[in-house]
Amino acid sequence: MGKTLKISVILFLISFIFSSLIFATKIEPEKLQRDFEFIITLLKEAYIDPNGLVKNPEFTELVDDVRRKLNKPMDSFEFFKAVSPIFHYLNDYHCSIELPISNDSQIFPMTLYVIDNNIYVVFSLVEDVPIKSKVLAIDGIPSAQIIKEFEQYTITKDNSSRKEHEISRYINLIPTFWNKKSVEIEFEYNGSIKRKNIKAITMKEYRRKVQESKKSKLPYEFERKGNIGILRIGSFEIKGNLFVDFREFLNKVFRENKDMTDLVVDIRRNFGGKPQSVIEVLGHFVNKELSVKRRVKVKNSKYNIQALAGIGVRYDTNTEGKVIEATYSWVIPPRSPVFNGRVWVLIDNGIASAAITFVDIVQSHGIGRIIGERPIYSSHFTMGGINHYLPNAKIYVYIPAAITSYSSPNRIVPDYELTITTEERLERLTGVSDPVLEKVIKIIKNK
Template identity: 75%
Template sequence: MVAAKIEPEKLQRDFEFIITLLKEAYIDPYELVESPEFTKIVDSVRKKLDKPMDSFEFFKAVSPIFHYLNDYHCNIEFPISYDFQIFPMTLYVVNDNIYVVFSLVDDIPVKSKVLAIDGIPSAQIIKEFEQYTNTRENTSLKEREISRRINLIPTFWNKRSVEIEFEYDGFTKREKVSAVTIREYRRKVQKSEKSKLPYEFERKGSIGILRIWSFKFKGNLFADFREFLNEVFEKNKDMTDLVIDIRRNFGGRLRIVFEVLGHFVDKRLFVKHKVKVKNSKYNDQEALARVGVRYDKNAEGKIIETTSSWVITPRNPVFKGRVWVLVDNGIASAAIIFVDIVQKYGIGKIVGEKPVYSPNLTSEGTEHYLPNVKTYVFIPGSLYIFCPQSNRIIPDYELVITTEEKLEWLTGSSDPVLERAIEIIENN
């Protein structure tokens, strides 16, 4: 199925709307929109929009702007389609190398290290796909974003098949791999393994392990999650310790964060923070309304600073044992806030890699529709401030994670990092 092409004039109108939003609505915490480099990137993108494009081509053209802004809450929606071509495997970037962490290709086993695709070295591929991410830091968040894109190489490169050169068990091999559609891939995956919920629980003796891979779910799934938590704490009152594993959790809804934290407080907890909001007509129904401020056209562009509090309400059953939160370096957004509250208010101890991101973060993006390319951009209009700008979360027990350990975990072979965390718990 060939995607419809959009006329250059319409592409340019949507693009100029994006630039208007970034100048008038974006909170721009590092004042990057005002820099000459931003202007240079914008001009470079404008020149590309002189020919018809589909929405996917438009995404590729404008992505460098969001990559430069380096804000994972400020982005353009990826125009995914079930007819997009994808590898029949899952590639993942770990420490500047590409590995196979799941495979439907018998001749390319899990844990293979990809050296080149169609003769292009992996390092060059990673560099190419960085422009399609919203993050410039060398973190697992960027690795995840790149990984999601490189699995779509057949679509990005418009190729039905490629030759993959890989290393496994000391030998270097080459295999031709034919692409499948996302629809076909998901159908095959469902046949090969059970689909997982974004949370699960298990016991290891007196230690409970609660895994939460995302705080981003709602509706019936949120209601099911609440019942799941109630059941966990009701049936496991003899637990002495609870590990909350939020590795690879890149955030979601604060309401879910507060739902979890409610099981660890016996009275209402007020979490105070400052909020900076940009006074803009584009933020009227979202960022401004959220902090009880009205748009004032006479103060267009002004940054308003206010103080606010979130309230965490106790939820029965309340867990009285020790709480440990297992993290990696790329957790972000609501996951970072979760960790900050746990540490700052003495709810538990933090174990794992030092997170790159500060608890000071832009709010989740306000959606703005681009009518011609029929997709959305997300433009944060506010900034939450919990601590001095230079502050970062320092784990109580910091762990250095090797590539081998991360691969063991990503492929589901074993979890050496969790095992190290349990040793810490048992020795304390």
């Protein structure tokens, strides 16, 4: 199995494993409404609201529409579906509501992925449905219509690999969304159109089968192609014991590959994670301590005490709602062994959050060169919120309290900009080959 596919599979699994339990028990409308009003209070009083959308009449109309829908008993999953359009409207990939799924949630025994407004099979536990199959319809509903249906649950509107990842996650949960044990999939493969009845399996069973097939792997790995090393980091969401392993993994890579002339850090479809993971990687690229200035704005609110403390400010009831500005620095100490060769960072259009920060620092401080698609998102993004628990729906909402930026709020422009085709994306996601990486290696060898 290709290395990229292994990373894709484990990232899907990680996103499922840490989701909370879904409760099928119906919740009384009054309780649902209390949870919803708490969400609206948080958005008005705690959310940094970088685009001022919460004050728009359109937002008020949307809130009223959701209120009307909460007039009947719902379970947590139905509540999620009713409320999600609020977060979709805000178009902030850090402002979100938890998807209430559990080990017993129903999922396809395969991975479907949206690429350029089409649905493809990129991983399959079903022998009769090969990878690279193009899904034309599910239960007679055309793929384009299905993609459109699930867009309302996304927290991003921009067309990017991040949005594709979001929609793909929901499409793989169609058995849960549609409450069906099986569906008919119409697909095209090698010019032939076929139909296949697909029985859903539980997420617990799916994880077990993937593990048995030995097709799951950590979200980071390394390989050599001659004098060029490829360090793949599928996510910076690395914490706990896994972070300790990641640190040792990096130490081993740079200790055992001192003869590398070039290193490609592949962070395509990396949508962010922990700042410490970014600092850990960057430490191997600097010979002396690097201080990176960071501008941040935090909304003064009783809900944002933790975020305020992060910039050395106490919550003040006299300035409730005021936006407080501060500047402080990230300190990146050198980590041995330091790599002194050429650094190349391979990106796509959907990298976000900590991944954007990583690229911004690499480019603005002359650490390396950026190659790939131009990112949709800039280094100016929300952060610093906390998870707020909804006691009746038994799920969390994450409300950003702050907004930050680094060298420039403008979008990053790659040093070498590439156009990536649908076929190239599909080849990589299925693990068949990686044509874009092959292009990058040719560019490096010619420099």
